Amino acid sequence: MATADDPLVEVEGLKKWFDTSEGVIERLLGTGTNPVRAVDGASFSIERGDVMGVAGESGCGKTTLGKLLVKLYDPTEGSIRFHFDDATFDVTDMTREEETEFRQRVQMIFQDPFESLNPRMTVYDTVSEPLRINEMYDSYQERRERVVETLNDVGLAPGDAYLDSFPQELSGGERQRVAIARAMVVDPDFVVCDEPVSMLDVSIRAGVLNLMKDLQDEYGLTYLFISHDLSLIRYMCNKTAIMYLGDMIEYGPTGEIVDNPKHPYSEALFDAVPVADPTRDRKRANVTGDIPSPRNPPSGCKFHTRCAEIIPPEGWQGSQNAFRRVSTFRRRVLNGLSTENLDVDPEAEPDDRVRDRLLSEGLTLDQLPEEYRHESELGMDEGGVDISALEIPGDAMATLEETADHLVAGDADAAADRIRSEFVSKCETDRPDLRSASRSVEAACLLYTEGDRRSSEDGTASAPADD
Amino acid sequence: MADHLLEINDLNVRYRMDGPDVHPVDGVSLTVDHGETFGLVGESGCGKTTLAKSIIQLLDSNGDVESGEIWFDGTLPAWTDERGEVRRDVVEDPQYPVREDGMTNLAELSLEQIRDVRWRNVALIPQSALNALNPVYKVGDQIVEAITRHEPGTDVEEARGRARDLLERVGIDRERADDYAHEFSGGMKQRAVIAMSMACSPDLLIADEPTTALDVIIQDRVLDEIKSLQNEFDVAMLIVSHDISVMAETCDRMGVMYGGKMMESGTTESIFERTANPYTLGLRNSFPTVEEDQEQLVSIPGTPPTLRDPNPGCRFVDRCPFAVEECRDSHPPMYDVDRALGEATDEVAHESACYRLDDLEQVQEDAAKEETWLQQTTH
């Protein structure tokens, strides 16, 4: 039996790996054997009455997480427990009767109101279907009353007038209201909303969002609200979780996370949101490269390949920014950097010039907004960075040059061997779990150790936590 | 040089249908200056894409410009065609509709003539640009093809070099010119398409929802890229978006469209600082911001109007809490906002199509209140 102190939802070590979606070519080549790690070990809880926002870029696992919670997917590993007022459900271990009841208590609303409604079903059929499936209400009359009541609740008033309409006769906003009515009609306790307004026009979005807020009070609901739009998360949610490559990397009260994100990825994500103020000069997201494949995520902290604040190893003498570049160069070497791709001709040029070119391009941080690039990286011709301006410590520079010499000599293996065990950040080897990053926010980042404050390396790191 | 680079006057576009025609652009006027970025904002279906495509005659086959002028200050340089013959500067051709100030009416050009203009004077990045690249061709080759097709006679090696420069310019390694488009991520494809559109150094670049399909970090980079291209090449841009925050950050001036009409246009700063149209005010109310806690978002009641047989009054009248009798009779013309506020300047910097400009301050004040918008009945 649950007590009022228990969180509504408790999730432990939740994983969902998909290995079915392999491409034909990959299967033939035998290269695609890795499963997609859509959700890769999430542990968290959701309190009663919370609106928990889940944000992150496409493919980070938001929808999979939502579907796991309402048992549209079975987890690969881990547990999900719901503590309702009168009963506890272990979602991975339910009897048939329990499952029937569970499906009435949790609901999901999908992104696309144009796809999620059956075009051949009237509004009445659509909204009453869950009542029939869950065998709620005995007579047609009672069901009909409940449907009309729910339609009124979602702002389709008078409900009677909508009963015989088909989806194509309704506007986008009305359709999404029908989808919401279908979720609400069974009086659920927990609802997952997956991008519920992203297909709607701006001028009608606010109406649907406000409706969802009102219904939360009225029905005493707890929501999981999935959106890639951080402004919507801010408006709707009292708690926010940020996901990256299947991991929950930050979780806490929305206001705190938005105003002072703790994880470098969250920080970049919030920095990237444009603001509706033409007089403001916003700082941009300080992130390199693209999201790696969830089939083959980076070791350690999955964000370390892009992180602006990657932690230098003990004994590093240079600046953190110089380390970030050196670590980028190292990764490029291990991934097969060679002189082939340079825009100088290795045959025609003297070796030391080719080497410098290799270092100059290899130490460049790619796809970074202008404000974070080194002065010498700007401008159109050649590309690359001025190595001497980076102030890389002498012994490190020697290692880089030796590595580059191997590459110039065409010996990629020797180059990789030279640099593999140098410049290893703990971000690459240690996988951070969610840990406390301030009084109420948890972040999965090695900059934080329990009870510790974020340290500022050389002024490039953002301000330390102030609470 | 003429006053403006692009000057659209009273443009009407229709799509022929089985039933009544659709009028997605209904008497719209706007100007874009040399090197300026103009943003066209509005909700889905308000006619933004139609307006953008009509400029270089790229409308769907059932669409055409019914009336109106699209003056463009693009003097085409002489160039050699496939047979090595030097083609004339079009402006010298008496067949071309040219005005005294040297501007050409693009709406009256023949198909052959407008083809000369596309890419070399006006390039368009379509709304679904992520699909604009052929996935099984090398990206570099696609840019080379765009160059040689539109500037016949260009040496292929030279075009290759230019393609690589362009990719590098938008932050893609030169050597990735040899990658296939399907090997590019969404953000890289979008950059490559931007690079391609710059291939023939157009005077005007039209970008239709350049970042809508992108995740926020990638969007941020593409916007940064667009900004630095503007600085570097001084190219004028017409950016279409439904996102007012994107507009606020990238555009010098902007126009707000609703149901085929231009409701408000002017400098971005003025439009944000003293929004002068009830529709724009409503739109801003319904946009959440990531920056501050908002008590309540206020939505505009009702739904956007039909473009088939729109009623004669102000296009916004059914949803507007400020409507007065006059609003039902005819759609308002554009009024000078500064003049209405008693601050007339020589140049019109901000216009709004609304009959209630006289009591603008009251309208602005009331528009900020939720009750104002609730009084309307939803339908």
Ligand SMILES: Nc1ncnc2c1ncn2[C@@H]1O[C@H](COP(=O)(O)OP(=O)(O)OP(=O)(O)O)[C@@H](O)[C@H]1O
């Ligand atoms: N080929 C066509 N035939 C008929 N109607 C069309 C055609 N193309 C567009 N329309 C209609 O014209 C109107 C304006 O469409 P347009 O694509 O210009 O809008 P938009 O503002 O770009 O919208 P979005 O933000 O969704 O891209 C819409 O009602 C649309 O359905």
Ligand code: SF4
């Ligand atoms: S653990 Fe290291 S790489 Fe990961 S977010 Fe923290 S600082 Fe960056």
Ligand code: SF4
């Ligand atoms: S003209 Fe009338 S209906 Fe139109 S926006 Fe102004 S007040 Fe509203």
Ligand SMILES: [Mg+2]
């Ligand atoms: Mg469009």
